[in-house]
Amino acid sequence: MKKLIAALLACTLTAVLLAGCGSAPDADGSSADQEVNTEAETKGDDADTQADSGAQGSSGDLKTVKQGVLTMATNAYFPPYEYYEGSEIVGIDVEIAQAVAEKLGLELKIEDMEFGSIIIAVTQGRADMGLAGMTVSEERLESVNFTDSYATGVQVVIVTEDSEIAGIDDLEGKKIGTQLGTTGDQYSKEDFGEENVESYNKGADAVMALTQGKVDAVIIDNQPAIEFVKNADGLKILDTEYTVEDYAAAISKENDALTEAINGALAELKADGTVQSIIDRYIVTE
Numbered sequence: 001m002k003k004l005i006a007a008l009l010a011c012t013l014t015a016v017l018l019a020g021c022g023s024a025p026d027a028d029g030s031s032a033d034q035e036v037n038t039e040a041e042t043k044g045d046d047a048d049t050q051a052d053s054g055a056q057g058s059s060g061d062l063k064t065v066k067q068g069v070l071t072m073a074t075n076a077y078f079p080p081y082e083y084y085e086g087s088e089i090v091g092i093d094v095e096i097a098q099a100v101a102e103k104l105g106l107e108l109k110i111e112d113m114e115f116g117s118i119i120i121a122v123t124q125g126r127a128d129m130g131l132a133g134m135t136v137s138e139e140r141l142e143s144v145n146f147t148d149s150y151a152t153g154v155q156v157v158i159v160t161e162d163s164e165i166a167g168i169d170d171l172e173g174k175k176i177g178t179q180l181g182t183t184g185d186q187y188s189k190e191d192f193g194e195e196n197v198e199s200y201n202k203g204a205d206a207v208m209a210l211t212q213g214k215v216d217a218v219i220i221d222n223q224p225a226i227e228f229v230k231n232a233d234g235l236k237i238l239d240t241e242y243t244v245e246d247y248a249a250a251i252s253k254e255n256d257a258l259t260e261a262i263n264g265a266l267a268e269l270k271a272d273g274t275v276q277s278i279i280d281r282y283i284v285t286e
């Protein structure tokens with residue numbers, strides 16, 4: 001299946017570019033770093049130096065859209081990564097961005113927009129980074145760079161409790177709801193045909209359509225899926241993984257210094273347990 005190849009490719013590409021692919025921080029300059037030296041130059045060494053000397057080192061001359069400010073483009077309808085609590089945007093991505101900004105001596109500013117506009121905001125220089133539970137994909141890598149990954153996402157299938165759909169193969173010929181512009185949207189169109197996919201602006205709208213019988217299933221990232229199913233009646237998540245993906249921040253290809261600085265900050269925040277403790281506060285696993 002195409003989506004599987006794409007996911008694998010994305011993973012390989014991520015591994016090549018970032019020596020990442022869901023792996024733990026590679027502060028020890030592990031073998032993965034050696035393999036990628038030609039592609040990513042001496043990225044491993046740079047990252048180590050930054051992690052040691054503190055990411056603040058380079059912040060003084062960091063070029064951002066607005067001097068002294070880290071502008072984050074997101075789509076705040078994706079709990080627990082970013083969502084509204086009253087008028088405030090909160091979530092895993094917000095807290096990670098806050099911690100990164102602090103390390104870089106920058107003030108965090110969040111711009112909420114449609115998911116499909118995030119990469120454009122980054123490439124057009126209106127935002128410094130896209131942080132939105134965004135999957136590293138081969139297609140996106142054509143227009144932006146990604147930082148090292150900070151979390152893993154899994155595309156899952158939500159159906160009604162009484163549904164006859166029990167696995168991915170049963171989706172053939174069924175109506176699938178997705179969030180427009182997401183990997184779930186893209187891969188299901190490739191695998192099951194555009195005519196069978198109904199794309200909604202928000203994931204919650206796709207789930208609503210499922211409860212109303214307008215679609216037969218929803219393909220979306222696992223953590224928002226858990227939240228949406230919790231807040232609706234009569235829905236369940238199939239025990240099957242459509243794709244497994246890496247989340248990372250999207251940065252302009254023109255701002256390598258920022259990608260490196262954020263990678264340095266992320267490495268420190270992973271090493272001292274900050275990233276994990278943020279994730280653990282939002283995702284409680286029994």
Ligand code: ARG
Nearest residue numbers: 075078132133134135182183
């Ligand atoms: N991980 C998926 C993707 O990158 C969905 C992300 C949706 N994020 C959001 N904030 N709405 O395509």
